[in-house]
Structure formats: C-alpha cells, structure tokens
Amino acid sequence: MYMDMAHSGCRGMIKKILVCNRGEIARRIIRACREMKIYSISIYSDVDRASPHVTEADEAVFIGRSDPKESYLNMERIVEIAKERGVDAIHPGYGFLSExxxxxxxxxxxxxxxxxxxxxxxRDLGDKVYARTLMKKNGIPIVPGTTEASEDVESLIKIAEELQFPILIKAAAGGGGRGMRIVERRDELPFAIREAKEEAKKAFGDGRLYLERFLKRPRHIEFQILRDQFGNSIHLFERECSIQRRYQKLVEESPSPFLDHQLREEMAKTALRVADISGYVNAGTVEFLVDSEKNYYFLEVNTRVQVEHPVTELLTGVDIIKSQLEIASGIPLRYGQKDIIPKGHAIECRIYAEDPERGFAPSPGKILLYEEPSGPGVRVDSGVRQGMEIPLEYDPILSRLIVWAEDRKSACIRMIQALKEYVI
Structure with missing residues (x-):
C-alpha cells in the first residue's frame, strides 16, 4: 500500500455523483459507482431516452434537446441539476466538458x-504552447518548433522559415486533429495557416496557432499516470496509439512492441516529472511522439480519462475509474510503483457507426441486430443495445472492444476472432 488510508486525514468517500456524459463512458462510470456503493445520477437528451446509461443509473434527469449545446455542453443546467439533486461531485467522462x-x-x-x-x-495544460514552454523550461524534450502562438499569418510565415520543412501547423487551444495542417513547402504556408486558423476559431473559439517540425511516421506512445492530492504519483505503464485516422486513434495496445526496457523506464520517469511540474491531480495521460531513432518528445497531457483506459486496466489490474473517484475524495493512492506489475498483452479497437463507402462518414440509424463477442480475455464496453437509434448529433463511437492474452501474437489472434464474432 502506498499510504495508510486510516491515518491520511482524507475527508471520506464521495456519496453521490452526477455523470455529465453519455454512451459507454457514462455506463463505465455508473458501473464503478455501483460497485463502490456511490449513488449515481445520469443526464440525457431527447434522443438518448432509451440509452442504457439512463436506465442503469440510480436516477436520470432530462437535460434538453439533442443539440450538445442544449444538453451535454449546457454548463449552467448541469450545475443546476447537481445542486438540485445534492450531489457531492461531477464526473465529466471524456469529450464534451471534460477538458x-x-x-x-x-x-x-x-x-x-x-x-x-x-x-x-x-487551463495551463490545455494551452499547448504554454505547456510546451513549461516543459522546455524544465528540461523535458519537446518537438522542435515555436514556444509562442500567433494569429498573424506573416509572423507565422517568418517563424516557419527558421524551421526545417515539413512543418506541422497546430491550434494552441486544440486537439483531435482540428486546426492542424502538414506543410511540405513554403509556398503552401499562407493558405494552410489561414485554413487552420479558421478551423481552430470555429472549433475552439481561439485562432492562435503554433508550429512544429513534422515528424514522419512517429510512434504515438502515452503513459497513464495517477497522482493524488498528497503529491504521491505512479504510472501504469504505456499504451501505443500509433494506428490513427485523421489524427484520431483507432487501435491501442500495451505494452508497446517498439519500446525497450531502458526507453520505457526513461519515458515513465519523464511522465511522472511532467505530473509533478504541472501540479497534476487525478488520472491523466502524458503523450509522447517517438521517432525512428527512439528519440522521444513531449506532446501533451490529456487531463481526463482516455477512451483507451481499459487497455491499461486489463494489463495492470488497476481500476482507473475507481482510482479517479478515490483521489477526488481525498483518499491517497492505494498502490506504490512496485505494486504495479503489468502482465500479458492487451489491445483495444474502437467500434464506430460509420459508412466506409462514404469516406467513413457517420452512419446514424436503428440497430437492428446487436451481438457482442465473449469468451476468456474479451471485454466489451458498449453504450448501445439492440433496437436503439444511433443519433447523428454525437460522436459515432458505439463501443470499445478490448482483449487480453499472455503475449502479443495471442492477443492479435483473440482480437481478430472477437471482431469476427461482433455483429452490428
């Protein structure tokens, strides 16, 4: 045990939680609450009335129409519901208001x-330029590029000329690939900057951009961290998320087949340093890019639970959602670093309602047949059931399919079989 909870001076476990999200992540949080005997309240929009997260919570409150601004992004109404229902805490899940x-x-x-x-x-880690600057000042390696953001096209062009092409334009307030452009040549810069600026303004309300050297075919490797309110921190090892489409992760696995023991240890220590430098509390993910020569660079910190958190749970046996609830309650970490011993290999595939014949555009509609795979080492975290209507208004992710096996080859075989058995 990392610290004696009985003598920690913690304020006691949260009793009632409002889950201000939907789909599989809302169900995941509600399940953890049920196991911990925490009263859960879910919210739902008009198109989510029949969703599992509505019936599985101890209580459900209608919040508004399907437009996210009137429902899952409606800060005032969410806080109002929380106060009306006398909750202790709010869990934002991922997406929507989580960051x-x-x-x-x-x-x-x-x-x-x-x-x-x-x-x-x-706020600080969400400002990508501030985070880069903070890490650079503290000796954390970052991708070569700017440590200041700007909306001025001419200023950005001048800065770009000092960098080595190709260059990556990124939104200072952004993520998920929005406001991002790869520029191969100088003559492409003006148009790319203007386009990225407009996209960033629409997505984040902030058109500031910064520039990085574009790394060709890097590995995207992230470390899961937990840090309590007493400054105790551990990492739960890495996840590799290099298989992406439009800067969105599709497949995640752990351990990374690319890292050797020495690099893994070094990156893990760096991830914990990032948590200390930023004053982090709760569960977070420190993301890195690793080039072909195994140089690694700080990318960002995701200040929320990740879609791919089950990969780490299967590998380490640590329940990340329960850990979040305990840390938020002022309870010290239950584990020390030596207690975390990863076993086997885990892989996750994200299951989306998309149409491959239309460029993987969202594919809303009614689920006529739904059969989940099962068996040893197979886990499905789903937000849907047969007969449900999948709305157009929200992210088209339906579920996460996660498998565990003793080694990577066996995990791949198990995943392929599970995907074949999954009927939607």
Missing part, C-alpha cells in the same frame, strides 16, 4: 468536486 477549465472552475466555485485535475491545471 473545459471554465466548467471545472464553475464546479469548484459551487462547492462541487470536479473529478479531474484542478481547473488551473486544465
């Missing part, structure tokens, strides 16, 4: 526990 510092601050101001890091940490 919104204004929402986290509003929760803090209202005396509600936001299950995640402090609003100031979300």
């Amino acid at each position: 919104n510092p204004q929402f986290a601050k509003r929760c803090e101001d209202e005396g509600l526990i936001f299950i995640g890091p402090p609003s100031s940490v979300i």
Whole structure:
C-alpha cells in the first residue's frame, strides 16, 4: 500500500455523483459507482431516452434537446441539476466538458468536486504552447518548433522559415486533429495557416496557432499516470496509439512492441516529472511522439480519462475509474510503483457507426441486430443495445472492444476472432 488510508486525514468517500456524459463512458462510470456503493445520477437528451446509461443509473434527469449545446455542453443546467439533486461531485467522462477549465472552475466555485485535475491545471495544460514552454523550461524534450502562438499569418510565415520543412501547423487551444495542417513547402504556408486558423476559431473559439517540425511516421506512445492530492504519483505503464485516422486513434495496445526496457523506464520517469511540474491531480495521460531513432518528445497531457483506459486496466489490474473517484475524495493512492506489475498483452479497437463507402462518414440509424463477442480475455464496453437509434448529433463511437492474452501474437489472434464474432 502506498499510504495508510486510516491515518491520511482524507475527508471520506464521495456519496453521490452526477455523470455529465453519455454512451459507454457514462455506463463505465455508473458501473464503478455501483460497485463502490456511490449513488449515481445520469443526464440525457431527447434522443438518448432509451440509452442504457439512463436506465442503469440510480436516477436520470432530462437535460434538453439533442443539440450538445442544449444538453451535454449546457454548463449552467448541469450545475443546476447537481445542486438540485445534492450531489457531492461531477464526473465529466471524456469529450464534451471534460477538458473545459471554465466548467471545472464553475464546479469548484459551487462547492462541487470536479473529478479531474484542478481547473488551473486544465487551463495551463490545455494551452499547448504554454505547456510546451513549461516543459522546455524544465528540461523535458519537446518537438522542435515555436514556444509562442500567433494569429498573424506573416509572423507565422517568418517563424516557419527558421524551421526545417515539413512543418506541422497546430491550434494552441486544440486537439483531435482540428486546426492542424502538414506543410511540405513554403509556398503552401499562407493558405494552410489561414485554413487552420479558421478551423481552430470555429472549433475552439481561439485562432492562435503554433508550429512544429513534422515528424514522419512517429510512434504515438502515452503513459497513464495517477497522482493524488498528497503529491504521491505512479504510472501504469504505456499504451501505443500509433494506428490513427485523421489524427484520431483507432487501435491501442500495451505494452508497446517498439519500446525497450531502458526507453520505457526513461519515458515513465519523464511522465511522472511532467505530473509533478504541472501540479497534476487525478488520472491523466502524458503523450509522447517517438521517432525512428527512439528519440522521444513531449506532446501533451490529456487531463481526463482516455477512451483507451481499459487497455491499461486489463494489463495492470488497476481500476482507473475507481482510482479517479478515490483521489477526488481525498483518499491517497492505494498502490506504490512496485505494486504495479503489468502482465500479458492487451489491445483495444474502437467500434464506430460509420459508412466506409462514404469516406467513413457517420452512419446514424436503428440497430437492428446487436451481438457482442465473449469468451476468456474479451471485454466489451458498449453504450448501445439492440433496437436503439444511433443519433447523428454525437460522436459515432458505439463501443470499445478490448482483449487480453499472455503475449502479443495471442492477443492479435483473440482480437481478430472477437471482431469476427461482433455483429452490428
């Protein structure tokens, strides 16, 4: 045990939680609450009335129409429901308001526990340029590029000329590939910068951009961290997320087949340093890019639970959602680093409602048949059931399919078989 909970001075476990999300992540949080005897309240929009997360929570509250701004992004109404129902805490899941510092601050101001890091940490790490600058000052390797953001096209062109092409344009306030452009030649810069700026403004309300050297075919490797309110921190090893489409992860696995023992240890220590430098609290993910020569660079910190967290859970046996709830309750970490011993190999595939014949566009509609795979080492975290309508208004992810086996080859075989058995 990392610390004696009985003598820690913690305030006691959260009793009632509002889950301000939907789909499989809402169900995942509700399941953890049920196991910990925490009363859960879900919210739902008009198109989610028949969703499993509505019936599985202890209580469900209608929040508004399907437009996210009137439902899962409606900060005022969410806080109002939380206060009306007398909850202790709000769990944002991922997406929607999970990395919104204004929402986290509003929760803090209202005396509600936001299950995640402090609003100031979300704000600082959400500003990608600030985070890069902070890490560089503290000796953390970053991808060569700018440490200042700008909306001025001419200034960005001038900065770009000092870098080595190809260059990656990125949104200072962004993520998920929005506001991002690869530029191979100088004459492409003006148009690419203007296009990225407009996209960033629409997506994040902030058109500031920064520039990085574009790394060709890098490995995308992230480390799961847990840090409590007493400054104790551990890592739960890495996940490799290099298989992506449009900068969105599709397949995640652990351990990474690319890392050797020495590099893994070095990157893990760096991830914990990042947590200390930023004053992080709760579960987070420190993301790195690794080039072909095994040089690694800090990319960003995801200040929320990740879609791919089950990969780590199967590998280490640590329940990340329960750990989030305990940390938010002021309970010290249950584990020390020596207690975390990864076993076997885990792989996750994201299952989407998309049409490959239309460029993988979202494919809303009714689920006529739904059969999940099962068997040893197979886990499905799903947000749907047979007969449900899949709405167009939200991310088209339906579920996560995760497998575990004793080694990578066996895990791949198990995943292929599970995918064949999955009927939607």
